[in-house]
Amino acid sequence: MKPGFSIRFCGFPLPCTQTYKLIRKQRGAKTFESGGLRFEVMWDLSRAEYESGPEPVARFYIIVLINSERSLILGDAEHEVKKEILESKFCLVSRSEGFSGSSSSYSTRARFCDAGAMHDIVVEYGKCDDDEKQPVLWVLIDKKKAIQVNKLRWNFRGNQTIFIDGLVVDLMWDVHDSLFSSSSSSNSNNGGGRYAVFLFRTRSGCDSRLWLEEKDKNRDSTEPEKTEFSLLISAFKDSK
Helix, strand or coil, X not given: CCCCEEEEEECCCXXXXXXXXXXXXXXXXXEEEECCEEEEEEEECCCXXXXXXXXXXXXXXXEEEECCEEEEEEECCHHHCCHHHHCCCCCCCEEEEEEEECCCEEEEEECCCCCCCCEEEEEEEEECCCCCCCEEEEEEECCEEEEEECCCCCCCEEEEEEEECCEEEEEEEECHHHHHCCHHHHHHHHCCEEEEXXXXXXXXXXXXXXXXXXXXXXXXXXCCCCCCCEEEEEEEEECC
């Protein structure tokens, strides 16, 4: 029996239309389109080594490009593929994290650009010691306070600009449902909980710079802009 493999491409979120390909040739390349994306699959199993199972363990490669950007590499023989293909650039453009429970403090880590460092991010809101009737929102980056929003019952939605790794980052929040939804409405709409949403989004192009030099202003408009990155934090808080 000749070696082969199958590959399935799915959109997000599921369920959705899926593209399934069964490949039996030992070596080759295949290109197809699905969901508005161009997929390129390159593989070589002709000299693959196997152990007890059907999966190869050495001397093979399977490479997937999506819109000419590297998305998946399997195997140890990728050096046989053209250098320009392996050096194709890719970057993370968005990430979403969900939290649930009774806590009003949420922590995660994120990198806002390819050359930037990984940062610790904490979002917390609750009662203020000076005025227990007016909750306060804090956002900390690497244990340093980035913003503080007072009188959150008046400022339950809003946005502020912060700077991370020299980038302009728009921080937006919406805690209206978490602060004002009654137990009865929460129970009927989302199973007894209340939502809060926080979004960090970097700016692209000229808006991403803290300042512009004269040579930047005269830059060719055809030059590709920086890719935006977004971090979405969705918090589901139990009603009590």
